[in-house]
Amino acid sequence: MRQFKDNLFRGLLWLSAFLSVAVLVMIVGFIFYKGIGLISFDFIFGDYSPAGGGGIWPMIVTTIYTVLISLIIATPIGILAAVYLQEYAKQGRLVRLIRFATESLTGIPSIIYGLFGAVFFVTTLKLGMSILAASLTLTIIVLPVIIRTTEEALKTVPRSYREGSLALGTTKLQTLYKVILPSSMPGILSGIILSVGRIVGESAAIFLTAGTVAAMPDSILSSARTLTVHSYLVTQEAGDIELAAAVGIVLIVIILAINLSATYISKKFNRATNK
């Protein structure tokens, strides 16, 4: 009887793993199978044509814009906030409040960020549906990610480095930028790279703040579409699965590249610290 039960559960474990892998392989396989026919140089670098057959270059450019703008704002703020929490703050109510806020921000679904962005950046600050409004919204979304990964990276810097530096009559600020930040840079970098993934994958918040204009943006105050929003809209409006899948391939390749570089950096980091 126990033998039977063991075999039953063992079978279930194998089955579940098989199902998970099969389903996930199916998704990626499906995207590539459906989309690969459309992939060409012109598709990636060509201008979009509403009549069909055009490229997705405007969406790639828009995606790059949103990534760059959000990171330019979120990275310094996130790193300095983490520095405050790890290096400067005395543990107490204020730190607990900041930590609580950061954690809560992590849990908010992106549609709520979208609502906030639509009323605050788009309407109240009068930025209109624009790349800038979307990027600012995305800044808030990735800020907790950068804060948390930077904090983790700072934690790995041995206390003895700090003591060693301060004992030589340096200030905390000097110790920070000469010793602590350089030692934790790989961890911080992989946090930033993960944020890129989050921004590229985001759809709902961008949908509500950047609008859906399918054209090359004139400026960061133009309304535009990112790759994910484009993939959604061609499915929803035109039922064009092949086009959506082709955009999907581009997205998957980007995510793959992001993950590989994050892994590479953290591996290099581990080697450096083990030495």
Place this chain on the structure above:
Amino acid sequence: MEQLKEGKSIINVRDLNLFYGEKQALFGVDLAIHEKEVTALIGPSGCGKSTFLRTLNRMNDLIDGVKITGDIVINHEDIYKTNDVIKLRTKVGMVFQKPNLFPMSIYDNVAYGPRMQGIKNKKELNNIVEESLRSAAIWDEVKDRLKTSALGLSGGQQQRVCIARAIAMKPDIILMDEPTSALDPISTLKIEELITNMKEDYTIVIVTHNMQQAARVSDKTAFFLNGEIVEYDDTDNIFSTPQDQRTEDYVTGRFG
């Protein structure tokens, strides 16, 4: 406190109390440390000797909730009243229990302190680095690899570079917190030799667990117990004719 033989005191501690929050760790410590001598602080672990050492360059400031009363006068300045920690720490260097070189080249490690003080001239830095490494008796071992990572050196070599790093600041006093506890016996011997040579130029205060080490390298020894100084005297006297029963028990290895 008993009168000490000759010497000019450079550190004067008067009625020093230290609290970690509610808990008191040092009780009314009085101590006069003499210039260009090696003073050893001995005692069982948890007796407060390391804590005391760290008050001398205000490293305890880094810990939340530490409160200090009493006076520490170094070079005629009360270091807790002057409030210039940067200047204090450039004058009072420190070597830690475990070598804590930064993940940079040997050269950059030694040049780190002077650079942070604003010295940019290459020639001047080169001189400081060479001199400091020579004084720490490690120049010959590392002169051909100054630009390689300091973390590639052996533990004993790293600790001597740490000493060089402290020397590069041209301090008056060097504090050493069990500097050989992480090292093998041969490296330990080299460092002890170095300490003996260094006292020509520096006042050294060393915390050690190792009583033979205290006997070998120090001129004066203070015995700490439960946050108080039980006895402070010439090292010879402490080890041959201790006045206090507890000191005798400790140095003869009856507890600790």
Place this chain on the structure above:
Amino acid sequence: MSIPTTNKQAVEIGKANKRKYMLEKLSSRIFLICALLSVITLLLIIGFVFYKGAHPFVAGGYSFIDFIFGTDWVPSEDKFGIFPMIVASIFATIGALIIGVPIGLFTAIFLAEIASKRLAKIISPAIQLLAGIPSVLYGVFGLAIIIPFLQNTFGLVKGQSLLAVILVLAIMMLPTIVTVAETAIRAVPQTYREGSYALGVSQIGTIFKVIVPAAKSGIMTAIVLGLGRAIGETMAVILVAGNSLIVPTSLTDSVRPLTTNIALEMGYAFGTHQEMLFATGIVLFSFILILNFVLAKISAKGGN
């Protein structure tokens, strides 16, 4: 003693160091401000969303009870009831959990305990990668594969349904659950396994009697994180939900969860209609806050 230890007057701090101390103070202020920004944005988000969402009930004379329990959502006739959406969201989330949690958990156990190192080394990173794939693509997959499949299997006219939403969300939460739970199971000390084997317990028995209970809090975290992903998902759900405004009575009914209601109508809504979408956001937000609270409780327990 040659030097009397009288207190010396504080000596003037050197000019160079004075600048350093000033920089110290300035920089620590700037760091503090950066850290406070997350608190400020959280307050802004809550403030704006709640201000907008509460307005119709506070100033417009609308009843909050009618809003929550009303079954009609006809903005042109001034009717705003989100009960169907609440039910749809809850059903979709619970359904996704029922399918996604056991499969995800069993997969995690398989990878950590049963699979050879070589196999796990191939599968685990692949699954991690899938956690990063934009959720829209899961929706595209659902629309192109799951919906026709449901139409054929159940003979439906329209495949967009509660069941389709459940399947897409279950698949989407899989990578999250597998990755987090696998880490938790791998963290269980080897001695636990050895101790159990030494008592003659089989590998399967050890897994379910010793290892899973030991990794309980990590597994709970995995589930709550997967849940968070499911309840907040929007764009992928729109593609497969059908978006009908009825209280679902069967798995094959077309549904409109809370998130999709916001995304579908925000583009053209204004006035009270727009405020009601913010109110929908508040309801969603409350769900998430409860979820976060649970997560915090669990991780606090795990910390002990």
